[in-house]
Amino acid sequence: MLSLNNLQNIIYSPTIPYVGTISEQLKPGSLIVVRGHIPNDVDRFQVDLQHGNSLKPRADVAFHFNPRFKRSNCIVCNTLTNEKWGWEEITYDMPFRKEKSFEIVIMVLKNKFQVAVNGKHTLLYAHRISPEKIDTLGIYGKVNVHSIGFSFSSDLQSMETSTLGLTQISRENVYKSGKAHLSLPFEARLNASMGPGRTVVIKGEVNTNAKGFNVDLVAGKSRDIALHLNPRLNMKAFVRNSFLQDAWGEEEKNITCFPFSSGMYFEMIIYCDVREFKVAVNGVHSLEYKHRFKELSSIDTLSVDGDIRLLDVRSW
Incomplete structure (x- = not known):
């Protein structure tokens, strides 16, 4: 971390x-x-x-x-x-x-x-x-x-992919140039469902001409998206939303500083609190998002897609 x-x-x-x-x-x-x-x-x-x-x-x-x-x-x-x-x-x-x-x-x-x-x-x-x-x-x-x-953390030393605390649902890891990365769209089941104190970490590298990507926390049964994080690099907007009962809610966009840039390595940490999700990027707090989907224990799936190389996903 x-x-x-x-x-x-x-x-x-x-x-x-x-x-x-x-x-x-x-x-x-x-x-x-x-x-x-x-x-x-x-x-x-x-x-x-x-x-x-x-x-x-x-x-x-x-x-x-x-x-x-x-x-x-x-x-x-x-x-x-x-x-x-x-x-x-x-x-x-x-x-x-x-x-x-x-x-x-x-x-x-x-x-x-x-x-x-x-x-x-x-x-x-x-x-x-x-x-x-x-x-x-x-x-x-x-x-x-x-x-x-x-x-001198060697966390990235091998840059080998891992899905600690998750069970991958989507296709297998892709090996390119002898190095694994997680293929997109990526979907995995959390080994324990969401709740206060739970953390999800996504590590990746933004593609060179990236337009955007998304990280979603999903309630697998209903397919409701409790938290939709959508950094849009072409607009420098970090959009947050929820998709509940087959409809998108109101987008939240306010942010002090857009944390992503083309080509950069990032570690995004999503922390679940009683009232909200807190999101940090590369060790710096970025935003919080009040829970709109209240049944936290139904949130059991993570999905990631878009213009990034996904290197590592963990949850605990």
Whole structure:
């Protein structure tokens, strides 16, 4: 589970420039969390995931994450190999503000880094150097860092699919390029029906040109949909509804921040409370939905479909 609470090897108030060894190998699912504050006189700073810490010749940088505040506010990402920079990837959606605190979460995935700032998805960066080579973290420039933490969870290490606490009803897992993922449309029966305290977790990757997808909690006998979650990427709308007695109800759409982005990895947690469902995406609370379907114990089925690669589904 993507949790920013159980970080290991936390380094508090490091002096900048900071160069330190990363104690374990970064694998898919590993997180690096940097929390700090942007000073008023900032021009730029950078977080570098390096192979070694040599200055002459300069160590390779697998991932150079470089917010710049002069002229145009942007984040420049790049890779340094044999003292030569590659092509710059520039993000103009700038999440950092002068004199404000920040939290950067860098997540290592099998083929890319995924970065969120202040709980909001910011960018993806495809690996150009194998992340296994990264052994050093460098932070440079005008920035105040309060803490650096790591999570070396190997939850995603194999990215093997599992359906813990569910019994799959739909077709078998599809093996593509030697890696399993769950075929869509996916439908599974919960091993214990819904009720207060129950949790469902869906892990997946949003397709590159995704329009949307849906996650439904269904009462199997009546086929009523107690909770219909429908992120629409083309409209940046996170629609919630219920389908009761053969009719859709009124859509709920209000949300502070749309949490999905094309290409991103996500973990969606649905928690059932006495009065409502609570939904979090990548460790950040997203919404709550008051129960319209009151017989929680009749909700016994999960179905997922749409423009995603479904990697893992669990319930407990």
